[in-house]
Amino acid sequence: MTTSLQPAPRSRLGDWLNERLGLQGIAYAVPEHANSLPYVLGGITLTGFVILFITGIYLAQFYHPHPADAHQSVVYLITGAPLGDLVRSIHFWTAQIVTVTVLLHMLRVLFTGAYKRPREINWYVGLGLLAVTFGLVFTGSVLKFDQEGLEALQHNKEAAEFIGALGTWFSAEFSRSVPLLTRLFNGHITILPLLFGLLIAAHIFLIKQHGISPKVTPDAVSRSTAGEGESRFDVHLRRMAGYGLFVLALALLLSLIFPAPLGQPGVAGAEVTKPGWMFVWLFPAEEAWGTRALVIVPAILGGLLALVPILDRSPYLSPARRRGLVLEAGFVLIVIIVSGVFATLQPVAAHLR
Numbered sequence: 001m002t003t004s005l006q007p008a009p010r011s012r013l014g015d016w017l018n019e020r021l022g023l024q025g026i027a028y029a030v031p032e033h034a035n036s037l038p039y040v041l042g043g044i045t046l047t048g049f050v051i052l053f054i055t056g057i058y059l060a061q062f063y064h065p066h067p068a069d070a071h072q073s074v075v076y077l078i079t080g081a082p083l084g085d086l087v088r089s090i091h092f093w094t095a096q097i098v099t100v101t102v103l104l105h106m107l108r109v110l111f112t113g114a115y116k117r118p119r120e121i122n123w124y125v126g127l128g129l130l131a132v133t134f135g136l137v138f139t140g141s142v143l144k145f146d147q148e149g150l151e152a153l154q155h156n157k158e159a160a161e162f163i164g165a166l167g168t169w170f171s172a173e174f175s176r177s178v179p180l181l182t183r184l185f186n187g188h189i190t191i192l193p194l195l196f197g198l199l200i201a202a203h204i205f206l207i208k209q210h211g212i213s214p215k216v217t218p219d220a221v222s223r224s225t226a227g228e229g230e231s232r233f234d235v236h237l238r239r240m241a242g243y244g245l246f247v248l249a250l251a252l253l254l255s256l257i258f259p260a261p262l263g264q265p266g267v268a269g270a271e272v273t274k275p276g277w278m279f280v281w282l283f284p285a286e287e288a289w290g291t292r293a294l295v296i297v298p299a300i301l302g303g304l305l306a307l308v309p310i311l312d313r314s315p316y317l318s319p320a321r322r323r324g325l326v327l328e329a330g331f332v333l334i335v336i337i338v339s340g341v342f343a344t345l346q347p348v349a350a351h352l353r
C-alpha cells in the first residue's frame with residue numbers, strides 16, 4: 001500500500017533539479033489537518049499577495065503619483081494601456097479577497113487557540129502583517145485620486161493631526177518637496193511591501209520552527225508539532241498553489257463582470273462618498289467622535305488583539321475550554337459587523353473639520 005509519506009516518483013528532470021536544488025528537503029512531514037481549508041487560509045492569503053505584487057508592478061508602469069496627474073493616469077491605464085483595465089481589476093479584486101482571507105485566517109488562529117505557547121511571537125508577527133495589509137488597502141484606495149481617494153486622504157490628514165508628533169509622516173507638511181500622495185504611493189510600493197517581506201519571512205520561519213498547531217480535540221493542548229505528521233509539506237504546497245489558482249480565477253471572473261470602479265476627479269472639501277467595506281464599519285464611531293475615532297477605535301482593537309496570548313494562557317485549544325475569550329471575541333466581531341451593516345445603510349455624512 002502507498003502511504004502519503006512515500007516520496008512521489010520523479011521524472012529525469014525532477015532528479016536533475018533535485019540533485020542541484022536539494023528539493024527533497026521540502027518533503028518533510030506535516031500533520032494531515034494542515035491541508036484542510038481552515039489551515040490553508042494563511043497560504044491562500046500569501047498566494048493572493050503574489051498576484052498583487054505581479055499585477056502591482058504592471059500598474060506602476062502607467063500610474064503617475066502626482067496630485068495633478070494621478071487620476072488622469074488611472075484613466076489612461078483603463079482606456080489606453082494594454083490590458084490595463086483587466087490587470088487593474090484583478091489587482092482590485094485580489095485585494096478584496098486577500099482582506100477577507102487574512103481576517104478569516106486570524107479568526108481561525110483565534111478560535112483554534114493557535115496563538116498559544118510556543119506560537120505567541122508568531123501571533124504578534126501576524127498582527128504586524130494585518131497592519132501592513134490594512135495599510136496597503138488604505139494607501140491603495142487613495143492612489144486612484146477620485147472623490148473617494150481624495151476624501152480618504154483628507155481623513156488621513158486629520159487623523160495624523162490628532163496623533164501629533166507620531167502622525168508627522170502622514171501630514172502634508174512632512175516634506176515640502178514631495179506631495180503627500182506621492183509619499184503614500186512610496187509607502188504602497190516600497191515601505192509596506194518591504195515590511196511585508198520581512199514579516200512574512202519571520203512568520204514562515206516560526207511556522208517551520210513550531211509546526212502547525214495540533215488538531216483541535218476536547219483535550220488537545222498546544223505544543224510544537226515540528227517534524228510530525230502523516231502528510232508532507234510538498235503536498236501542502238501543491239494544495240496552497242491550487243487554492244491560489246482558484247483565487248486568481250475568482251478575481252478574473254469578478255474583474256470581467258465588475259471592473260474596478262473609478263469615480264470622478266476629487267473635489268477638495270466635499271464629503272459625498274463612503275469608504276470601502278474594510279473601513280466603513282468605523283463610520284458610526286466617526287459620526288459620534290469625529291475623525292479621531294479612526295485612530296482610537298483601531299488602536300483599541302489592536303490592543304485587545306495584543307492582549308489575547310497574555311490573557312489566555314491555559315494550554316487547551318478547544319473553544320469549549322476557552323468560552324470566555326471565544327464569547328468576547330464573538331461579541332466584538334458582531335459589533336463590527338452590525339456597525340458595518342448600519343454604516344452601509346446610513347446616508348453619507350460630513351465628518352471633516
Ligand code: HEM
Nearest residue numbers: 039040041042043045046106114123126127129130212213
Ligand atoms: C498577510 C497576512 C498573513 C499571511 C500571508 C499569513 C500566512 C500564514 C501561513 C501561510 C500560515 C500557515 C498556516 C496557514 O496557511 O493557514 C500561517 C500561520 C499562522 N499565522 Fe499567519 N499570515 C498572515 C496574517 C496573520 C495574522 C493577522 C495573524 C494573527 C494575528 C497570524 C497568525 C498566525 C499564527 C499564530 C500561525 C500559526 C498557526 C498554527 O500553527 O496553527 N497570521 N500564517
